[in-house]
Amino acid sequence: MKKNLLISLKLTVALIIVLAVLYPLFIAAVGRLTPGGGRGETLSTNGKVVGYARIGQKFTDDKYFWGRPSAVDYNAAGSAGSNKGPSNPDYLAVVAARIDTFLVHNPTVTKEQIPADLVTASGSGLDPHISPQAARVQIARIAHVRGVTPQVLESLVDTYTESPMLGLFGPARVHVLRLNIALDQLKP
Amino acid sequence: MNTEILGVIVTFLITVLLAYPLGVYIARVFSGEKTFSDFLLPVERFLYRVCGINPQEPMNWKQFLKAMLTINLVWFVYGFFLLLFQDRLPLNPDGNPAQTPDLAFNTIISFLVNCDLQHYSGESGVTYFTQLFVITFLQFVSAATGIAMLIGVLNSLRAKTTDNLGNFWEIFLKTNTRILLPLCIVGAVLLAFNGAPTSFDGKDTITTLQGDTVQVSRGPAAGMIAIKHIGTNGGGWFGANSAHPLENPTYFTNMLELLMQMIIPIAVIFALGLYIRQKKFAYVIFGVMTVGMLLLVIPTMVYEINGSPAIANLGVSQTTGAMEGKEVRFGPASSAYWSIVTTIISTGSVNSMHDSSMPLSGMMQMLGMMVNAFYGGCGVGILNYYIYIIIAVFISGLMVGRTPEFMGHKVEAREVKIAMMVTLLSAFLVKGMTGIAAYFVANQPDIAWTVKPSAWLNNPSFHGFSEMLYEYTSANANNGSGFEGLGDNNIFWNVTTGFVLILGRFLPIIGPVAIAGLLARKKYIPEAAGTLRTDSFTFGMMTFAVIVIVTALSFFPPLALGPLAEYFSLK
Structure with a gap:
């Protein structure tokens, strides 16, 4: 249980960085190249x-x-x-x-x-x-x-x-x- | 109209064509064969190391489920508190308020279980921070959870006798890095180039051509719209979901979003055939599911294209179909197709308002969720189908007088009991809770709650009943679409649907994983002349019959009170 919890916490932090920070930032950067610059x-x-x-x-x-x-x-x-x-x-x-x-x-x-x-x-x-x-x-x-x-x-x-x-x-x-x-x- | 129907047919065909190679790829990823994405290996190894994961460590079905449940609990606590305090966190350019505790409870569970029932509107109920750190994050990991559970079950079917379902952490992480993330990057870039916003700017204020002053909500939506479909989540950036012209700007993005939500559910069927080396079994499953889908899609398209009889009585032309709640750029055919795709697949995103669909279209949408296994959600669709298979195996066994077997393992009382409990649970939750809600509307309409039951419904009579039935059906199926006229942001609906969501998610996952784990431990019985072949056309028909009978017996009464009654009253 304790081991699962520890892995869960660490994996959650790691995935937050990948999925909620790096991924949206990358898409936002690509979006600047689009017509309207991603602002509509x-x-x-x-x-x-x-x-x-x-x-x-x-x-x-x-x-x-x-x-x-x-x-x-x-x-x-x-x-x-x-x-x-x-x-x-x-x-x-x-x-x-x-x-x-x-x-x-x-x-x-x-x-x-x-x-x-x-x-x-x-x-x-x-x-x-x-x-x-x-x-x-x-x-x-x-x-x-x-x-x-x-x-x-x-x-x-x-x-x-x-x-x-x-x-x-x-x-x-x-x-x-x-x-x-x-x-x-x-x-x- | 012909171009609209052609658009639907081509969208489906392209989806199946692309799903096959994706299925091959998924099977290769999880059997550890070489794939083009192996360049990610060092990243994954790094993550294993920092997180303390040993990817080779075997897990039996109980350990597998414990790992899954533990990390889900962590996400629940994490997301709940962010939503409660979102007003004090950064990235809130529109100054949106914090969620109330009951709304935060509902929201976090809803996204945790891959349902995305939204009792708030994206423009005002969340901030950019929570859209990304809670909503987008959970849309990835909840989809990965479903797929990981499926792979665990497939591992049990792959070996003759085994205790090992694989390592949950490894399968879960690979699902994110190898499948979801690459697909989402492609999807999000295509969406961005077709008009979905990506920047972090807040609301804009403009003066229109006619001289009115209005505001326009925006935000980094493209990335979230991609995972909302790829992961069959369905929760929208904007309140109107994929009917919103920034969330689904063109007919092309409409086809793309339809493709994105359907591709993994179909691909995993093909992956299953390759992974457990039973291709014919997979084709039979695909056939049954496709027939089920067509039986729901075709009538819905006919009703929506023909238009509303009540509007026809008013004397206007309905050559453009039933247009209430629909967008002109999609038209009635594609809106009808979407409404079925999103309900059979547990996505729950909408490109038209289902509350305004024709009565029997609404019934088809609900049936899609009640069966929940015609393709079904990411991973969990096949798990639901697995339950129907177990029941079909059991009934066939009784019919021919042999001990039922599935894939070389005896199916005995314990497994069948679990399958029955999972099946009965959904009928019990949906009908029981709809009954309770209807009791309050009918008998306690003015009880002293903040939002009185008399104010819940946006439509009177049979349609009002359908709104409540749809809500619990959607919650139980982890779908997330709604008859959105229902006033659902209050304690009664937030809390009751919250509990239905948890039960409707985890029991139908725990059930099949437990059955698979129990079966795989048993002695393998080689195939003989008298063995019931589960990869035959006949067995496919049998499974289909089980699905029809179970669903009809469970749900005919409430459907008769809601959509059917409305249909007959509309003549």
Whole structure:
């Protein structure tokens, strides 16, 4: 027993040095070589940082493409999903209210055109993407508010649609922040 | 949608393709053959010397378990106190507070037993110091403990008659240096180059494009995300785990993290075949486990891709599937696949919120944990399967009227009793504790506790019951995922799941190691015409039947009250 305890103590100290000190320090050193230097990649317009490339942002203004609902209001100090079950009546009422709000802001759109990802909260509350359908369904509203033709916005959405990995794996998606930055830079 | 399904299929195939050479490597490492990693020998010899380990010293099953339990006890004390005083330790740029004693108790046990049930959120509940010195450290050593136990059992199967399971210290240390650490370095570097943060900077404050002020949590996460998957731990750096865009930034990292969590559990099956020189036996095990996995994965993918009937009733388009709690960059197919992989393998990391999965997907996730042996966690998956084999051997023996034998050793009353106790224990813990929790919610909702039982559940009715059932199932299976709507950071849940975690970890390890030790001491009986062949297709079917029957008998009643009832109410 005493021998086991002594070995346990020494081995624990040795492994702490290897696994909790040397290993993270090595990865941190490698991380400095990555884009963003391991601090998280950022996006800028006119030399001013407007956000992190991976982290979604809240857009409620009619002139921007909206992202998905968020359980943490897109404040990345934390992260969470709604954790609402599929049969929860309060939750279904919330989704119904989101649909109504969307229809009020987008009068030319019908219910069946709204993709579910636009009215359901993401897992992290920080989802930076929406589906291409979710971007397209907002084009009429933004064209109207900004006074540009829908064709311009359609080609912009196409440009900012990220195809599946290698064209083969996973879903196509639109990065909301990148799209909105490009939207702000459109010549009126 | 086709690209999403293709992504899942390719992820699985690549995993199996890479698991085979890893299995060969693992078998070579533990049989002492030459490998490319032999350059680490001097480091290991140095560590043996400073720690006073004699790597040649043989251990019988009791000594083997004693060594394991002693070092686990040391880690418990060490981690518990660091978590209690983390606010006064360095590397706390966000000024996070200390954990309360009940939370620290739960956290340390949870990581010690490779479960990683997290009743805190990574952004606010721990510091960079405890993330590295407690969480990351335990994610390595708890995984190594599981693998070392498996190798001990394999040593008993390797020799005809033996008392020696090998030297625990040597196997444990080599698991860290030869297997976990090299894989993690590769994984962490790939993660870092794809957007996972690595620096020690604290929270950043930014103004968004629309003009809101928000904060962004960061930290040296990439290394921990690697071991959290390689070691089938599952505890996340951030609260949202691998749904968080910094913890799982792209579809590529999603495939990588799926591969990392599945590769060792599959590789050790192949390693087993080579190590005990019974390749066919290993292929039968792999076949049974893969069939079990597919039976859980396929329906789950169908439910999630088809979307929620309740949302369909609201009139919107669900061509993108059931998206509540899911990320657009992964989509419903990969999220469904992940939710089953993580529950059959005891990882418990999530890339979507299981609480918002469709009712029967939730049931498949729970079944994965209830069986806990379709691949299963690092090392312990095969130990759980070993118990099912012993029961299958016993029942087959009764059916043909012969004394049951396994690998040339008579399986007698003592071994079967241990196997039965381990099996019954999980049903007893899960159903018993869920029953107690449900009693408080139903009959004492306003009892004067800090968090009243009426405030525990995030969803009413059947789904609320599922939240409690899932929590104890996850604790007992040492899984760590949750229906996270459950308000679990309070004394009741911290303490009760803490005890379920300890029992759910150590008894299913002690049981198989004891059986293996007892069997290996017995006289070897050479194979004869009447011997039950355990490497046959028929015996594989038999084991599968045992798994199905035991799980159905144990868990059908609570599943009927939770997910099944919700499914039928959702029409």
